Amino acid sequence: AQTVTQSQPEMSVQEAETVTLSCTYDTSENNYYLFWYKQPPSRQMILVIRQEAYKQQNATENRFSVNFQKAAKSFSLKISDSQLGDTAMYFCAFSGTYKYIFGTGTRLKVLA
């Protein structure tokens, strides 16, 4: 069965610094996507970044980038130049065959 694990319930980072959120997953599938979603206090679920498993190149979206280690089944999110607006819950998610699974989330607080 597929699982998604986020081992850091809470993290904090100073404004303008860099922070990395961890995610590991388990699957026997070869074709899957991985995601990071952001949920700010407004509770909207916002797609931050997507990584297709068949792509070797790590996905990037402006200040957000991932470190995708397929063999190790690891998918971390790096946020550069952290901003106060990055304060939110961050969810790692897996999409495979008939499955969409979320991790338990990491609460990130950006400090002024």
Place this chain on the structure above:
Amino acid sequence: DTAVSQTPKYLVTQMGNDKSIKCEQNLGHDTMYWYKQDSKKFLKIMFSYNNKELIINETVPNRFSPKSPDKAHLNLHINSLELGDSAVYFCASSQDFGLPDTQYFGPGTRLTVL
């Protein structure tokens, strides 16, 4: 120009009442979902619909009845509300079902049962 919309955003009601939450997507997607997010922020899928047909019911009590009048709409009706139903309910949609794909979420409906 909202992609996935839900109404209402807040719902406060008494135990035992019946309530509905509506969802609409204008992305042209074939698949829609309902999720429940509890007080610990854990997201759990409830239902998956593809082309108006129920595909997956993740052991949700039968007090919860989804209805999809067309591909763009998926409503959730809840009978005999209980205290434990208090949560945030999210609607989502994706183009494909059964294949890896991106889900897009609505703004959520916070349901409070008193």
